Structures are given as C-alpha cells and as structure tokens.
Amino acid sequence: MSYYDNILEIDSNLDGNGLCVGIVMSRFNLDVSEGLLGACTAELTRLGVQEADIVLVTVPGALEIPVALQKLAASDRFDALIALGAVIHGETYHFDVVANESARGLMTVGLEYSLPIANGILTTDDEDQATARMAEKGAEAARVAVEMANLVLTLDEIDQSAPA
Secondary structure, three states: OEEEOOEEEOOOOOOOOOOOEEEEEEOOOHHHHHHHHHHHHHHHHHOOOOHHHEEEEEEOOHHHHHHHHHHHHHOOOOOEEEEEEEEEOOOOOHHHHHHHHHHHHHHHHHHHHOOOEEEEEEEEOOHHHHHHHHHHHHHHHHHHHHHHHHHHHHHHHHHHHOOO
C-alpha cells in the first residue's frame, strides 16, 4: 500500500506465493484450451504459485464452466479461480448464447462468493484467431487471478482492521 496525495492507494501485487488457484478448463476446442492452460500455468508458477496449490478441473464446454467454478468456490479453498476455454464463431446463433451465458455465469459465481474469477475464455471468429491469442490470454488470466486474489486479501485485512 502507498499514498497518493494523502489517499491510501492499494498497489498491484503479482506475488503468487501462498495463493491457491483453481482452474476450470473446457475440453471443447481442446487444442486451444490446452494452449491457454499451458500459458496460464507457466505464468502462475512464474508468479510464485506452487504447482501443489493449483487444481485443474475439466468440463465438456464453456457453458459447464460456471457450475464447476461454483463448486470450487463453495469449497472455500481457493484464493482465485480461472476459467479457460474457446468459443469459436460458427454459422448459428449458438455462439452468442455460449459466449454471453458463460461470461454471465462467471460473473454470477464471482459475485456470489466474493471470489476473483479470471475470464480466460476466448471468443473468436475462427480457430486461427483463437490460436493466435491463446498464449497471451492464458498468461493474462493468471496475472488477473493473482492480482485480484491479493487485492481481495488486502481489502479483507483493511476491513478487519477498521474500527467497528
């Protein structure tokens, strides 16, 4: 924490030491999902999250991700969760339903449990776009999870130290 013009400022913290992170990955578009996963786990460990503190759950598709996230959140074991998958545009309206409803589900679970959930679900027009974005999106999801986990922990400490 620092101060900006006498205002308490909570700085970004990307130190993953001691954090426990759950990942839910869709098996649909598996090559892209595994690319996201590889980049994500590499970045988590680079940030200091121990491999023993990372749990991976796989589900059939992006619409199933929120249910698995909800179960992980209810366990009260994790400091942050990450959703990984790829929704690639097809010729039907189904793309819009899956993209929108999976994102809504992530937000609902996160707010319900006051738990950070990094959205690493790619929504692209084609597989080439997904492949081009998977490494950066996977690493970005890891950074978001670690930063937000630390922010929530800091806010909890501030809340607990505030006079009643």
